[in-house]
Amino acid sequence: MPNIKNCKNRRRTYVEASPSPSDRDDYESSRHSCGVNDQAPIESENDSLTRSPSRTVSQNDAELVPHDIAGAQAADRIGFLGFDFGTTTTGIAYANAKSDGPAVKPVDVRCVTGWSNAARPDWEIYNNTRYIPSEFTYPSTPQQMIRPKELEVKLDIDKLKSGAMESNPVPSTGKISVQQERFTYGWESRSEMGTAYRHLQSNTISLLKLRLLPDRETRSLTKNLEAVIRHLKDIRTLPDVEDAADEQFVNEQMLQDFFLPVFRQTKAHLQSEHWYQEDMQFYITMTWPPMCSDESREVLERACRNVESVVRISRQPSFEFAAEPEAAKDFVLASMRYDVSRGESFVVLDCGGGTVDAHTFTNRNNAHKSAGIRTAGKCCGARFVKETARRMLVKELKRRNWEKINKALEDLGSSIEEQIGAAADLFETNLQTCFSGVETWRPKILGMSEPPIVFDANDVSTCFRRSLEGTVEVMHDQLEQARNVGLTVRKIIMTGGFGQSPALQKRLQEELRRLQRDFGDSIDLVFLDTHEPNSENTVACGAVLRASNAHVRRHFQKMNHTDIDQDPNERIARYSYGVLRREMYQPGRYVGHRKFPKQYLKDFKSDVNGRIELQTILWLKQKGDIMTPGVFAELECAHELDPSSTFVCEEKFYASDEVMTSHFDEDSKENRAARPVLNGLEVNLSFLKDQGLRLETQGRPKPAYVVCFLLRILYDGEKLDF
16 A cells, blocks of 8 residues: 555544646546556657558548458557647647557648638638637527537536526527528638627627636636627527536537537548548547646536547547647657757746646656646636737727717728727737737728827737736746756747747747846747648647557557656556545536435535535546656645634545546445545644634634645655655
């Protein structure tokens, strides 16, 4: 059993808390049987084994292939699919390889193209794009929204608002064109958003990913999204849930509606490849930002699995899930010319449309592995720059007599909202991507009299300020953590669309020069070559390479009964490690809570806060995971203590020789394999009473002390310490 220090035989208490999502990205990305968190680069001497021939085979040609030969080819080869659902765009990459062959290389990875769901005039423009907008438009009535029955989210009637099951839909009040009487997505939805009625129609979903990352920063961008969702609930296109915790079911329905046509187009694209067979085994990797909460990851996972079960890209799908910076790291290091010396650490800064995420890695024995420090992330991506510019334009138009301008536009068959949206779109495409600090912005508003609107370079810089400083903050977080644990960071590797911004690159270089003056650290800022194939789809392509490396690694270990490129202080976990939590009852958030017998819920009502709280196990590390020296886990703990109780807090830990699932009751069948490994970790906080800790009284049956602290669990290569 594991060796854990500082444990005493005490009566146990329970804690309401959970680790920060950013601290669990390694655990989540390798919790499934096919997920390996840290990959060793494996070189190939024979690229022809993994590279797809340039010639494609038509449907008629495929029919000439004997069935037994096709079946043998399917058994001999495996496929890899990387799925990057982004805030503004979505990309899918794929590759194939021999089941016992070398790992896939970047040159072998291709992206799904031919997104034919664009308006005919736009077809030539978008035919070869390697991504589509993460946007989709629902028809004006629910009867026209046709879903496979398997993809209709089923909810208990007690979760729905009263009247939500009525059959009479509320008619749409927006001006909807004939094209919008069906579900559209991607470029077609974007094209329709450019019509004169773009701001009158109320059925288009965009920025859905930010709804999975609810915080103060995202609310400003999702205000319009929430209004659209409210309308779709009113017309019964989406389920109208009673409890806010059940909104994840609404998210799941929208994700499935979008993923379905995307997966279908992916399958159609794969069918043009001569090697593709439905009987092939496919590793499908879905990526997520480290900021993503547990429940949002579970929603993404369910939506991905459910859609694949309908589309059936493969009859043997195997799902994997990885953090976006980890996937980006695999592609960048395999593609770029820069070398990372042995023992050197580097930070991958993934700058996307919604979030900026950072993860620190170290080259150990020529394997680029997680450095074991907490990842960082912030909602400060490129979309926030565009939103600030839009608000600046709105403010200027209001200063210039908004009503008069709007009336003139209506006479011309337009609207002020449409003009603002078009101007913001042009800002995003023409200025935001190339602004270096000196350019001006001259938005054109149809029919507006002189003088023209001109925003100077200082005004435009203001639009960037919040996102630039937020990115600097994320970078600082990683560098400071690395410095505190003795790591030497020599490179900051930038990925993502926002990472190509000259303004962002300039700001980060200024900050790195300041750090060199203050600390003597010489750190290079490295950019991915935009001329590199698939550079615009880094995360999806990296997910493919990651899955391929993991497959080769597993195959090597299976054939040789050993591990490769393992650090002497690293261990492969022989057990799954968990901690007992007290969680507020949230059946809409956790599957384990939904399975709890409702007749016993009243027995779990807290005398201190009046809430129903379950005692569940949160599994911090799964059997088979890599145990890297450093921070094992950080738990943000919150104790609610009766005034008459002692200020001695305790934890209870579990181990299991199986891969486990979190958020199930400690006595459930899902936790039958769990065994307590110690009686309790004691934390004495009685000194807080002497420091004047105040009683909390608001919204409670009786007064209580609330004590919060951070519990850090460390792994030194031999044992866990606290």
